Amino acid sequence: MDFRSDTVTKPTLAMRDAMARAEVGDDVYGDDPTVNDLETWAAERHGFEAALFTTSGTQANLLALMSHCERGDEYLCGQQAHNYMFEAGGAAVLGSIQPQPIENNPDGTIDLAKLKAAIKPDDFHFARTRLLSLENTINGKVLPIDYLKQARAFVDQHNLKLHLDGARVYNAAVALETDVKDIAQYFDSMTVCLSKGLCAPVGSLLLGTKEYIAKARRIRKMLGGGMRQAGILAAAGKLALTEQVAQLKIDHDNAKHLAYGLNELPGFFLNPDWVQTNIVFAKLDETVDIYSIASQLKQENIIISPGNPIRFVTHKDITRTDIDLLLQKLSALI
CATH class of the missing domain: 3.90.1150.10 (Aspartate Aminotransferase, domain 1)
Incomplete structure (x- = not known):
């Protein structure tokens, strides 16, 4: 019995069978049919134009931040955000992106007035604020749909993009008794972890526009995230989203x-x-x-x-x- 995390889940027998039988190609060339199927299906399932299969949630979040922000830019996030606290400072080290953390409220939300105060003026002394990154769930807490609406209006007002670290977004959707699209619709990009409670052995998805995902795919290669016969993993990833x-x-x-x-x-x-x-x-x-x-x-x-x-x-x-x-x-x- 392992109560440390839902990352310790073992793949189901159906996943193991699908992995053994998966049709594969070379994903770096773009011809692994099982990966392509997962990405196409996942994009439509979550209401985005395109998707990218990645090795981990940490990689997916890093790709998300680096695809929204350039060197010297800044992203706003919660003080408890995973992509600020628990991802080895990747955005700063590898993306030269400055995090600007704001304290989370007890329910996991971030006060919009505090976020507004943290946006930097258009002045060369400051990093350029480009993005707000939210997490849902965060420490097991579910962000209310009304808050997501407010966050969307906030970023539109301030010309920012909105990213969701959705490592456990399906937990949020189940808790809210709603479809995952009802959460995803407010975001410019979103990650989904397949290897936590959904039980796949490896992998996360990054979702966004076609142009955005094309940029992320290039950065994934730069970071060593290009995989070859990755359909073996993608086969389990699709079952994570359809059966678990x-x-x-x-x-x-x-x-x-x-x-x-x-x-x-x-x-x-x-x-x-x-x-x-x-x-x-x-x-x-x-x-x-x-x-x-x-x-x-x-x-x-x-x-x-x-x-x-x-x-x-x-x-x-x-x-x-x-x-x-x-x-x-x-x-x-x-």
Whole structure:
């Protein structure tokens, strides 16, 4: 049992079979039919002109930023944004793009007035503000549709582009009980991670206009992201989007069950009503030696990421029975 992240999901048997049987070519030449099918299908499915299959969400986000911004430009994002905090500073190091982080509100949104104040004047002393990047979900929280409408109006007013780090955008769509297009429609570009809760072994998609994706494809090659017989991976990626979305509702229900159980444990503090998708955070008091607990759990093949707050993530390979066993073990070890 691995509660660290939904990145640990194993591909389904259907994915393994599809990968073994995938028709392949050379994707750098553009003639891998399975990759081409995934990109064409995904673009239409999400309401964009074109799509690009990439090795990872980090690469997809980097391509997104570098395709919107030139050297010396700036993008606005949340202080908690993955492409600011957890992607090794790639935009700055490889794209010479300046991030301008703004504190996230408790619900994951960013105050539009603070964003407006952060836009740089048209003056050669400053980086040129080109882009607003949002993340949905962010730390398991779902950005409301009304906020996305406001963000679209904001970027249009200030002549910016709007990018969505949609690593878990399908979790957001499932939580909102809406189609993913209802979220995607507000953005100039969007990434979708196939290898988290959707269970593909490798890969993410970047979506945008044909011109934008052509630029991203060139940069992908520059960054060493050109792949050859990548249809083996793309075959699993399409099944992620066509067969695994329904699983996310189960993951969300399991996360809520876990949250209520954790809330009953001494030394664990959280509000289960704040758990919207498949990620649960709990604060711990000083009586809980979470590092010792994690070590003991690992001996029983239960893996958690110790910290305070501590994060638990539910996914396809975590069942309701697994959660009950985790809660039982935690209760005995506290």
